[in-house]
Every structure is written in structure tokens, then in C-alpha cells.
Amino acid sequence: MPAYFRQRVGSQILVLLLVITALMQLLELLDVTTDVLKRDLGVLGILYYGALRVPADIVTALPPAVLIGTLLALSSMARNLEIVTMRAAGVGMSRMLAYLLPVGLALAIGQFALTELVLPGADNQLKTWWSASAPDDDTPTRLWAHTKGGTVSMDRISPDAHELMGVRLYVRNAEGLMVDRVVATRALWDGKAWQLQGVTEIGVSAEKIVRTHVADREWDTNLRPDDVLRLDVDRPNLSTMMLAQVIEGTRAGTLPHRYYETVLYRSFAAPLGIFVMLLLALPTAAVLPRSGGGGRAMGIALVLGLLFLLCDGMIAALGTSSRWPPAVIALAAPVLFAAIGLLQLHSCERI
Numbered sequence: 200m201p202a203y204f205r206q207r208v209g210s211q212i213l214v215l216l217l218v219i220t221a222l223m224q225l226l227e228l229l230d231v232t233t234d235v236l237k238r239d240l241g242v243l244g245i246l247y248y249g250a251l252r253v254p255a256d257i258v259t260a261l262p263p264a265v266l267i268g269t270l271l272a273l274s275s276m277a278r279n280l281e282i283v284t285m286r287a288a289g290v291g292m293s294r295m296l297a298y299l300l301p302v303g304l305a306l307a308i309g310q311f312a313l314t315e316l317v318l319p320g321a322d323n324q325l326k327t328w329w330s331a332s333a334p335d336d337d338t339p340t341r342l343w344a345h346t347k348g349g350t351v352s353m354d355r356i357s358p359d360a361h362e363l364m365g366v367r368l369y370v371r372n373a374e375g376l377m378v379d380r381v382v383a384t385r386a387l388w389d390g391k392a393w394q395l396q397g398v399t400e401i402g403v404s405a406e407k408i409v410r411t412h413v414a415d416r417e418w419d420t421n422l423r424p425d426d427v428l429r430l431d432v433d434r435p436n437l438s439t440m441m442l443a444q445v446i447e448g449t450r451a452g453t454l455p456h457r458y459y460e461t462v463l464y465r466s467f468a469a470p471l472g473i474f475v476m477l478l479l480a481l482p483t484a485a486v487l488p489r490s491g492g493g494g495r496a497m498g499i500a501l502v503l504g505l506l507f508l509l510c511d512g513m514i515a516a517l518g519t520s521s522r523w524p525p526a527v528i529a530l531a532a533p534v535l536f537a538a539i540g541l542l543q544l545h546s547c548e549r550i
Contacts, residue, residue, distance in 0.1 A: 212268030307470030478540025
């Protein structure tokens with residue numbers, strides 16, 4: 200019985216995940232097709248773009264797919280009197296939840312693996328491919344980054360970000376006064392470090408200003424080519440290891456440290472959303488097939504699921520700007536709606 204129950208719910212979730220992901224892909228490709236064709240990339244370019252966007256779409260589609268898939272599976276089983284049979288055999292709501300925990304665990308592990316291992320690389324690969332196909336008349340935007348050596352700007356980058364043109368580095372002291380300015384015509388990544396070419400350095404002190412010129416020199420910085428690719432991305436997808444490196448200063452970033460701390464906590468809390476959706480959907484199994492309350496129960500579950508996604512996003516946005524503790528921002532919505540789901544489940548046990 201547990202294996203059959205898991206199989207029914209799990210298969211329905213996977214079907215809904217494929218459907219929602221396909222719809223997201225269709226809408227996204229309709230929006231970007233014109234730009235792809237303008238770059239003379241053809242149909243293969245459209246397919247390649249879609250393939251690189253699949254991991255991000257799956258991660259986004261998974262929570263609603265879990266909610267709707269579980270609702271549809273339980274509704275179907277209720278109509279066929281399978282839920283009634285299970286409850287008559289002594290299987291309560293809590294045990295049904297226990298039956299579904301392996302399904303939630305497998306989906307949560309898959310979501311975490313996609314976010315950690317696939318999504319950052321796919322985003323960078325998409326950025327590299329998109330930049331390489333940019334039209335010749337495309338005007339580059341100056342990029343800025345905060346590094347351990349100071350604030351740096353660059354006029355233009357190569358598609359793979361292994362070459363930077365028009366590099367300017369501004370170094371400040373503890374009082375915030377600029378003490379050094381380095382200008383280089385280009386910076387080349389040799390696989391281990393950046394090599395600056397055509398370097399002009401202006402050192403500023405209370406006594407004098409010193410100007411020096413060198414043909415090339417090594418640049419000691421925590422900025423890496425994959426960091427450069429993300430500089431113009433508002434909310435880059437980073438793995439937990441990358442986030443930890445930004446926080447400790449071994450990797451460059453463009454946003455305040457509080458943002459990266461919050462995202463780090465949220466990356467660990469994100470899989471909890473899978474279990475929250477299962478909790479919110481499970482009370483529909485307590486509705487008798489001929490009672491007429493099935494539609495109402497499904498509607499309540501859908502509203503609660505959407506409210507969870509909405510509250511989670513709003514708390515993340517408001518909490519970051521209001522300097523809330525990162526742990527509170529990450530756990531507030533999952534804990535609140537998990538409590539609501541458990542209360543619903545407890546009330547259903549008495550039916």
C-alpha cells in the first residue's frame with residue numbers, strides 16, 4: 200500500500216512538473232525567438248537557448264507541481280474510493296504523510312542538486328553563448344565589481360570573460376580616501392591569475408602623487424571570469440560554495456554581503472517548500488467523495504500554496520532591506536505554513 204500510494208502521487212507530480220516546465224519554456228521562447236533569429240542563430244539556437252533554461256524552469260516549477268500534482272492524485276484516489284479504503288484499513292492522515300515523505304525527500308534532493316551543480320554552470324554557459332552572438336553594433340555597458348583590492352570597472356569583456364578591456368581599479372584606505380588608481384588597457388586570464396597589460400598606476404599620498412608605467416604585471420584579486428559573467432545579472436544563481444566564498448571574501452560580488460548571507464540560508468531552506476506543499480495538499484484526502492467538499496478543499500489548498508510562495512518572496516525582499524536576520528528571512532514562511540498544514544492535518548484526523 201505505501202509503495203502504491205507513493206507511486207500514484209509521485210507520478211502525478213512528475214507529469215505536472217513536465218507540463219508546467221513546458222508551458223514556461225513555450226512562453227519564454229516566444230518572448231526570445233525574435234532576438235535569437237536576429238542573431239542568425241536559427242532554430243538550433245532557439246532549441247539551445249531553451250535547453251540551457253530548462254534547469255532554472257524546473258527549479259521554479261517544482262513547488263507548484265508538487266502542490267497541484269498531489270491535489271490531483273488525492274482527488275482521483277478519493278473518487279475511486281481508494282482513500283476511503285485506506286482509512287478503513289486504519290491508515291490515518293499522519294501515516295499518509297509518512298508514506299509521502301520519501302517522495303518529498305527525493306524531490307528536495309533533486310531540487311538541491313539542480314541548484315548546486317547544474318544551474319550556475321548553465322547560466323554562465325548561456326551568458327557566454329549569448330554574448331558571443333551579440334551584434335557588432337551592440338553597445339557594451341561598463342561593468343563594476345567590488346573586489347578585495349578595491350572597486351574595479353571594465354569597459355568591455357570577451358564572451359568567455361577571459362579578456363577584459365579598459366580596466367580601472369580604485370583603491371581606498373580605511374578612511375575611504377582613494378590612495379591608488381590603476382588603469383590597464385586590458386587584463387588576460389591565464390587560468391590562474393589576471394595579467395594586466397599597458398598599466399598606468401597613480402599613487403596618492405599626503406606628500407605627493409606618483410605616476411608609474413609598466414608594460415604588464417600580475418593582478419592580485421579575487422575576481423574570476425565566471426564572476427565577471429554575472430556582473431550585469433541582478434540576482435545571479437550561485438551554489439552554496441560560491442555564496443560562502445563571496446561572504447568570506449575569496450570571490451568577488453556586486454551586492455551587499457547581507458544579500459549573499461540571506462541567499463545562502465534560503466538555498467538550504469528552499470527544499471522545505473516541497474514538504475510544505477505536501478502538507479498543504481494532504482487534507483484534501485480527508486474529504487469524502489460524495490460530500491461535495493472536494494472542490495472547496497482543493498481551492499483552499501491552492502490558495503494556501505500560492506500564499507506561501509507569495510509570502511516567501513515578500514519576506515525575502517522586505518527582510519533584506521529591513522536588515523532582518525538571514526535565518527528569519529529564510530525560515531519564516533516555511534515554518535508558518537508548515538504550522539498551518541500541521542494544524543489542518545490534526546483537524547482532519549478527527550473527521
